[in-house]
Amino acid sequence: MIPPAPSRRTFLADLGLGFTGLALGAMLHRDGVARADAPPDGRPSLKPRAKSVIWIFLSGGYSHVETFDPKPALNKFAGKTFAETPYPDPLKSPLHDKRSRSVVAESINVRDKYPIVYPLQVGFKQYGHSGIEVCDWLPHVGSCVDDVAFVRSMYTTDNDHAAENQMHTGRHRLDEVQPSVGSWVHYGLGSLNDNLPQFVVLPGPTRPDTRPSIGSYYLGPKHTGVPLALGGDPLPYGKRGPDVLAEEQKNEYDLIGKLNGLAGVEYPHDEALRARIRAYELAYRMQMAVPEALNLNAETKETHALYGLDNPTTRVAGERCLAARRLVERGVRFVQLYPTAYGTWDSHQKLKENHAKQCGSIDKPVAGLLKDLKRRGLFGDVVVVFCTEFGRTPGLELRAGGKDGRDHHPHGFTVWLAGAGIQGGVVHGATDELGFHAVEPGHYVTDLHATVLHLLGLDLRRLEVPGRKRLEIDHGQVITGILT
Numbered sequence: 001m002i003p004p005a006p007s008r009r010t011f012l013a014d015l016g017l018g019f020t021g022l023a024l025g026a027m028l029h030r031d032g033v034a035r036a037d038a039p040p041d042g043r044p045s046l047k048p049r050a051k052s053v054i055w056i057f058l059s060g061g062y063s064h065v066e067t068f069d070p071k072p073a074l075n076k077f078a079g080k081t082f083a084e085t086p087y088p089d090p091l092k093s094p095l096h097d098k099r100s101r102s103v104v105a106e107s108i109n110v111r112d113k114y115p116i117v118y119p120l121q122v123g124f125k126q127y128g129h130s131g132i133e134v135c136d137w138l139p140h141v142g143s144c145v146d147d148v149a150f151v152r153s154m155y156t157t158d159n160d161h162a163a164e165n166q167m168h169t170g171r172h173r174l175d176e177v178q179p180s181v182g183s184w185v186h187y188g189l190g191s192l193n194d195n196l197p198q199f200v201v202l203p204g205p206t207r208p209d210t211r212p213s214i215g216s217y218y219l220g221p222k223h224t225g226v227p228l229a230l231g232g233d234p235l236p237y238g239k240r241g242p243d244v245l246a247e248e249q250k251n252e253y254d255l256i257g258k259l260n261g262l263a264g265v266e267y268p269h270d271e272a273l274r275a276r277i278r279a280y281e282l283a284y285r286m287q288m289a290v291p292e293a294l295n296l297n298a299e300t301k302e303t304h305a306l307y308g309l310d311n312p313t314t315r316v317a318g319e320r321c322l323a324a325r326r327l328v329e330r331g332v333r334f335v336q337l338y339p340t341a342y343g344t345w346d347s348h349q350k351l352k353e354n355h356a357k358q359c360g361s362i363d364k365p366v367a368g369l370l371k372d373l374k375r376r377g378l379f380g381d382v383v384v385v386f387c388t389e390f391g392r393t394p395g396l397e398l399r400a401g402g403k404d405g406r407d408h409h410p411h412g413f414t415v416w417l418a419g420a421g422i423q424g425g426v427v428h429g430a431t432d433e434l435g436f437h438a439v440e441p442g443h444y445v446t447d448l449h450a451t452v453l454h455l456l457g458l459d460l461r462r463l464e465v466p467g468r469k470r471l472e473i474d475h476g477q478v479i480t481g482i483l484t
Helices: 008-015 019-023 025-031 072-076 094-098 163-169 181-188 208-214 246-266 271-293 301-307 315-329 351-375 445-455
Strands: 052-057 124-127 132-135 148-155 199-202 334-337 382-387 413-419 426-428
Touching: 052 163, 052 181, 052 315, 148 445, 163 181, 163 208, 181 199, 181 334, 181 445, 199 315, 271 315, 301 315, 301 351, 315 334, 315 351, 351 382, 351 413, 382 445, 413 445
Parallel strands: 052 334, 052 382, 148 426, 199 334
Antiparallel strands: 124 132, 148 413, 382 413
């Protein structure tokens, strides 16, 4: 049976949900269209310290003990078991099971339970007036420590790479999915620039099963992150065809607007219709605004060099970091930035070789971003978050005859923040002497969310959605010890 042809109004409305559906939230949010009952009004509930966020995520799990949390005891007791050191055996600590949730049978789950101490694979150096130690693979980031607050007591509960989603949603994969942190920002705040989406992802989720990291779920698709591409056309499905003149397209949009306007008179309470009208307007403006925002050629050679665009090793991460700066400079609220590909930090073997390479690819670009934000007067408006899904175990991974790698480690790891409202040159929290457990009180991932939202003037407890009761842990606790 052939389905009936869609009505004119249905056809025109659906036409607006292709490319424009990705960017719909920027207009829908501000105008209060199709949201839950009693939605936020776009105004902060607290005094905001920041306007935008650049959330840098390194997929795969970098080793905290080989980047930002040096543990000399690992060298001193290398080759011994945890039980043979003078410190409490972390495998017997009640924190181990308290903070662990495996999706496989405990009888076969050996993750993070390797007992032989593996020594540090890199040296450390003190930097800045604060004297904070950073590994020798990250000298450029090290030069910025006086602007950075390191949180060495993070933990999560998923010991596999679904922790990438957990880092952004706050939920273990065995639980109900929750909106990502960027979606909450989009939902809670109004637009700073109606010509650009307010939650941008560079260049996109690391692979299909990490889409929850930018998902909005029950907040609605309008709050989902909008992936933008670099190195080519950032809007491959959102530009006019080569045979269509700009004036012709403008006339087309005007006609669609008039037809939908007539339908709006007939159906004055059709919020979806009003939303689509505004989506057309946003789509038209984005055709010029997005390419301009991502035109890195408009920057000076000096700026290109600052981010490492003149070096093949650092070019990819450098382009993404520079694009993030250009977006927040133009009013984008939340930029989720992936400087490296899926799982590239996952060093089950050859940790030294892998981390040296990965650090070399992001060190200069990330430091360049911090320095560029400062010199352009944006450091007081933007929060930069640098994180991963978990650390690496202090023990030697023994699977498959392993001899030079570390397994996943959710029990304690390091993230850092810089920029608006953040104290520079501080270390907050710690792991134990062996770098295994985050010392109580550790910070679960939603504490990081709460801190970022607090700086933007948002309190997750005041963003409740009817029918969606969240757990207390979903709200998180602000990490006040790193705030100015």
